[in-house]
């Protein structure tokens with residue numbers, strides 16, 4: 048029998064309503080799994096078993112009295128860059144060690160008010176900067192499919208927790224791919240909605256014009272369900288979009304007959320592993336088999352996206368991270384005067400990658416260089432948006448691999464930042480342009496590691512995106528779970 052913690056939220060929500068199980072049981076099942084595998088996976092930075100059981104008990108009585116929202120009683124994990132009132136939030140950084148936010152980020156506030164259960168906070172690359180989770184100040188996360196491999200990043204803990212059955216679903220953040228890439232490497236569904244669809248209030252900022260909260264789920268329908276509860280205008284985030292709240296699961300099973308699917312030519316070039324290419328091409332054939340019209344399209348400025356991102360994101364980060372000065376929160380290392388105190392605090396509190404980005408960003412924004420770097424990168428950003436506009440005049444959705452490779456060994460790329468950055472080459476364009484994109488598992492490569500296929504849709508066309516992804520998911524029905532999980536059942 049499938050353990051409760053291995054089931055989808057859609058299924059559990061129906062079971063809860065039918066009185067077949069309780070939130071207390073589901074929550075206990077998640078903690079049992081955490082107990083069984085967490086010493087090897089290390090997805091969590093903080094667990095809150097007692098508080099979660101209290102929330103579960105409250106959810107159960109709410110469900111029993113009828114009319115509870117569909118997310119009530121479903122246990123969730125949150126990436127540790129999302130502020131949680133009264134629960135330590137570190138961003139995977141020593142500089143925020145011990146910091147307890149006095150308020151909740153909006154998506155968690157909404158879910159909490161709707162009866163959701165918080166299992167704990169998940170490990171991530173420091174301040175969400177990374178693609179492998181190895182930049183966390185609290186040690187790496189291990190990929191449940193192969194513990195010697197990275198889970199991807201930066202939201203690696205959230206992805207691994209969902210893959211290993213430690214959480215039913217989770218939230219992460221995606222600034223350049225940090226939801227989609229780890230979802231791809233861990234064999235789960237990762238959705239990055241349109242920029243601004245989900246409020247960023249309480250999301251500790253990395254690069255504000257790119258940061259997007261996204262979901263990790265076991266299936267596309269779960270992603271649509273979770274999105275329905277967290278999307279929508281928030282007066283606390285001026286950049287949140289004024290869209291009406293809606294049920295994104297509606298119409299998800301409408302099929303894709305006649306849908307125009309563009310296969311991105313640039314996404315099958317050098318550096319893409321053969322196992323990734325063949326799995327994604329296979330997914331494209333399946334889309335055609337489902338009645339979609341498939342053609343080739345081009346995003347000609349893809350080559351420049353990575354460079355533009357690595358100017359824009361560090362520039363914004365250098366400004367956002369100026370607030371960590373030892374005065375207001377987290378770590379403080381004393382010094383003879385305030386300047387020395389701040390210098391020492393930042394020197395001791397930030398890891399190597401964060402320092403690299405702050406220096407890159409500060410340089411790119413400095414007088415005399417601003418136009419040549421930041422200004423130029425913003426122009427490239429406009430070209431990328433135009434590429435998409437042109438592609439979407441011919442196609443409804445675009446398809447590419449999510450990541451050029453499957454999971455790689457822990458330690459393999461730590462000394463080579465450029466090789467690490469290249470992992471995001473297919474995910475970054477959707478952040479630069481604000482488009483919604485999703486990664487779903489398309490199969491396993493010859494090493495038995497999950498491959499992800501990415502679908503991208505025009506701004507605010509989450510409906511088309513989810514309908515296409517759902518249809519493809521039904522056609523693929525990825526068999527297999529991480530051995531870590533199947534071994535437990537044996």
Ligand code: GLN
Nearest residue numbers: 175176177222223224225
């Ligand atoms: N890996 C990318 C980076 O290091 C993206 C990170 C993210 O999306 N948060 O910046």
